[in-house]
Amino acid sequence: QVQLVESGGGLVQAGGSLRLSCAASGRTFSSYAMGWFRQAPGKEREFVAFISRRVGSTYYADSLKGRFTISSDNAKNTIYLQMNNLKPEDTAVYYCAVGPRLGYDIVDVTAYDYWGQGTQVTVSS
DSSP, X not given: OEEEEEEOOEEEETTOOEEEEEEEEESOOTTOEEEEEEEOXXXXXXXXXXXXXXXXXXXXXXXXXXXXXXXXXXXXXXXXXXXXXXXXXXXXXXXXXEOOOTTSOTTOGGGOEEEOOOEEEEEEO
């Protein structure tokens, strides 16, 4: 079993920055891949970013490239999401998750196991 706890969300003005953290505990997961997703009110959960913690490769939703950066500190069992130049449309609950399962698309929300409880990000205009 893996437990994930997100933190770092909050209220920020448009153009500002936030750094989200996702701390993992439980089973050793140094080789796990992980992703960040977000869900805005009334919308489906959507893919944000992915990192292969074993090899360090990353992948982003096209619309977020250049503003968001995913990273990992394996010694701390923590991944991060640095979000810059935030926009009101970035307002959402942000979740981290372990996955995807082998053979699944990394943007597929159903392919991920072990989700955190989420952290709210609100961007004011």
